[in-house]
Amino acid sequence: MDGQLIAFSGVAAGMVAMPGADFAVVVRNALDSRRAGVAAAVGVAGGLLVHTALAVAGLAAVLVAVPALFGAVQLLGGGYLLYLGSRALIAAARRPAASGDAESAGQDGGDAAVPAHRLGTAASLRQGFLANALNPKAPVLFLSLLPQFVPADRPALPRTLLLATMVVAMALVWFPAVALLVDRLGSLLRRPTVARALEATTGALLTVLGGVLLVELALA
Template sequence: MDAQLIAFIGIAAGMVAMPGADFTVVVRSALASRRAGVACAVGVAGGLLVHTALAVAGLAAVLVAVPVLYRTLQIAGGVYVLWLGLRAVRSALRPLGGPLAIDGATAAPGVRRGLRQGFLTNVLNPKAPVLFLSLLPQFVPDGTAVLPRTLLLATIVVVLALIWFPVVALLVDRLGRWLRRPRATRAVEGVTGGALTALGATLLVQAPAH
């Protein structure tokens, strides 16, 4: 394995593991149920697959070159993440004696909802295509076939996500006995909701006016 590939794996692992909207939404889904958490984790990996495929195909360059497309994605992503955050905050503010409410539902979210939330949270992140577009070419050595190499790099990112996020979901589920206590649930909902709200608001504030 060449040195550049080893370096990329380290950088990609750090990117995937870095706490953000993906991490937060997986934790919230796993707090409701193991299946929902794992499904959400798979959804996040699916979103990464879309971003890496766009970067490999060069379509991410078009997104960056056309400001209105980038701004539209940025606003859509900000609105969605902000919506998730506000619903989590509302759930955290419910009475202690009330039923567990994740995303406004009294029942634990199912596999489809978890998968959808994970996918949309990641795929609507406007910074991801720019990141991949700028990162992947740095690890394609001179004289190397570009397409096979970028496909390999993209696959590494998706595989790392498929390892990391399910592990997070399973760990949260493992700690569920404590995390699902009413006060702990409110605390987790409040923290994750606040984080998502801040991330969504940041995306909207950073969206260019023109």
């Protein structure tokens, strides 16, 4: 039994499941529809595929070693998260306040809390992909993590490919599961008051994460 592979599975699972920008984007899209949530989840996995491919090819090391290039990615990533966060906050502010009739209909499992806007599949896929692909900390994470689980007596490339595939596979299981769970709880989560609170929470999270990236860049 490969102990290192088992250990990596636990570390990778925790890394993928940790709430962050990816999680917030998937939840926000899933509040619109199941299709939008799953599309965003697949987009996140696609972003992870980019990061793992860069790490395997050694290009992530170039990104980390060139401050100007790394800073550009950080600027784009922070700006994009701020954009998504502001859109979510605006959408939350525009959601109609829950009336007594809407609350009653929501409790009856009706369609009182239909989302204020619908995102297309392509837009949701793009949001998930860019939110992950423009995360400047991902290359650093993969560069520092993957080599620790490559035994010295084994070829590095096949092992690294295996580890990268495991990460992407976990993302393809976890994030669609999150989207489906949000959709499953739709009658509750799409009630006007709950949906508004969730939209505002995810928007605030994305805004904070984007702001942190930009502040770190300014202080670098």
